[in-house]
Amino acid sequence: MKEKKIIETRSKQEEDLGFKILGYLRRITRAINLNSKRLATENNLTSPQTFSLITIYHMGPLTLAEVASKVHLSPSTMVGIIDRLEVKNLVIRERSKDDKRQVRIRITEEGKKIAKKSPLPLQEELLESLSKLPEIQQKNLSKALKLLASILDTNHSSDKSLSADESCED
Amino acid sequence: MKEKKIIETRSKQEEDLGFKILGYLRRITRAINLNSKRLATENNLTSPQTFSLITIYHMGPLTLAEVASKVHLSPSTMVGIIDRLEVKNLVIRERSKDDKRQVRIRITEEGKKIAKKSPLPLQEELLESLSKLPEIQQKNLSKALKLLASILDTNHSSDKSLSADESCED
DNA sequence: TACAAATGATTCGTGTACGAATGAATATAT
DNA sequence: ATATATTCATTCGTACACGAATCATTTGTA
Numbered sequence: 001m002k003e004k005k006i007i008e009t010r011s012k013q014e015e016d017l018g019f020k021i022l023g024y025l026r027r028i029t030r031a032i033n034l035n036s037k038r039l040a041t042e043n044n045l046t047s048p049q050t051f052s053l054i055t056i057y058h059m060g061p062l063t064l065a066e067v068a069s070k071v072h073l074s075p076s077t078m079v080g081i082i083d084r085l086e087v088k089n090l091v092i093r094e095r096s097k098d099d100k101r102q103v104r105i106r107i108t109e110e111g112k113k114i115a116k117k118s119p120l121p122l123q124e125e126l127l128e129s130l131s132k133l134p135e136i137q138q139k140n141l142s143k144a145l146k147l148l149a150s151i152l153d154t155n156h157s158s159d160k161s162l163s164a165d166e167s168c169e170d
Numbered sequence: 171m172k173e174k175k176i177i178e179t180r181s182k183q184e185e186d187l188g189f190k191i192l193g194y195l196r197r198i199t200r201a202i203n204l205n206s207k208r209l210a211t212e213n214n215l216t217s218p219q220t221f222s223l224i225t226i227y228h229m230g231p232l233t234l235a236e237v238a239s240k241v242h243l244s245p246s247t248m249v250g251i252i253d254r255l256e257v258k259n260l261v262i263r264e265r266s267k268d269d270k271r272q273v274r275i276r277i278t279e280e281g282k283k284i285a286k287k288s289p290l291p292l293q294e295e296l297l298e299s300l301s302k303l304p305e306i307q308q309k310n311l312s313k314a315l316k317l318l319a320s321i322l323d324t325n326h327s328s329d330k331s332l333s334a335d336e337s338c339e340d
Numbered sequence: 341t342a343c344a345a346a347t348g349a350t351t352c353g354t355g356t357a358c359g360a361a362t363g364a365a366t367a368t369a370t
Numbered sequence: 371a372t373a374t375a376t377t378c379a380t381t382c383g384t385a386c387a388c389g390a391a392t393c394a395t396t397t398g399t400a
Contacts, residue, residue, distance in 0.1 A: 021300075023242075024315035026221070029199045030242050030387085031319070033356085037388060040355080048356065051196070064379060072193075072200050077357045079380060084355080101365050101378040129321045130191075137317070144314035145194035147307070149201070151299040200357085203386090207358060210385085218386065234349060247387045249350060254385080271348040271395050 057115035
């Protein structure tokens with residue numbers, strides 16, 4: 001009753017909810033980052049690299065902007081990721097013949113092999129932990145994340161992604 | 171019924187769940203990043219900087235490692251963040267007298283003013299959107315994120331944070 | 341006391357991640 | 371047809387974000 005001056009410009013419950021959620025999100029993103037780096041040393045591929053490679057594998061030759069859009073990254077970020085995938089001989093850039101501005105990213109045979117057996121980032125621990133939860137909780141989690149994702153990225157431009165399907169209407 | 175060769179090394183529903191969740195998480199982290207950068211241009215403080223500053227403001231002078239732990243970042247990351255807060259005259263480093271290895275981060279008067287009125291990252295849009303949801307959904311979201319955060323960072327070291335309170339047991 | 345181990349901050353190297361600016365190619369307008 | 375606008379990839383500058391290595395200080399031990 002006497003330490004009330006700590007937060008005075010925001011109402012208590014709003015502060016609580018926002019601060020908690022942001023804290024959880026920070027922890028989540030950090031865990032994802034750490035996992036990505038661990039995977040990078042073990043499998044020689046970071047999480048964004050793996051995501052991009054699998055996307056290219058599934059959806060055929062794509063332009064750089066298309067890959068970026070599908071994995072929810074900006075083109076300028078994607079340039080570096082493709083650079084690193086290319087020096088590992090997992091993809092190749094080839095200039096489009098009809099529109100010489102475009103660069104088509106094509107997966108190599110080597111890349112296909114990696115894509116086929118490369119674990120999705122976080123897959124192991126996350127799925128194992130998830131499978132221990134009751135199914136209802138798994139559904140809730142997935143729904144909550146989907147909700148949050150759509151809340152957050154309506155504030156920005158919205159292009160459809162590989163994982164933004166609409167088949168989750170329970 | 172004929173495109174079944176796309177994913178063959180992983181079972182269908184596991185793949186679905188993991189891939190979806192990871193997709194949501196990527197979108198969420200991206201939205202957070204974008205928001206952080208927007209705030210940086212508007213308020214001259216990024217999201218990690220704001221988090222760190224508010225933490226220092228609330229919890230008094232702290233060592234660099236303590237701040238890092240409380241905002242869930244590594245010390246090496248925190249060095250840069252404190253650097254940038256320092257050149258903006260929001261905090262100052264002072265060598266500890268009893269243990270000259272330690273650096274105590276102290277908030278300045280200028281920093282206090284900023285901390286008091288600085289919006290929590292994402293606060294505006296997120297809270298506004300959240301407040302439109304039924305309360306039960308808000309609770310679910312918070313619980314789901316907390317669950318996911320604890321699943322994810324049990325894989326790593328766990329120190330308690332500013333936001334990791336236990337008062338959410340509904 | 342002297343010497344090894346541990347600790348705290350920092351530096352270094354790598355990899356995201358972004359927007360703004362750039363340059364080449366294409367499309368559009370006059 | 372030529373000038374302008376648009377589009378695509380890239381480069382540049384900034385800021386995270388991490389682990390490994392480093393350096394100074396402190397602590398523990400022989």
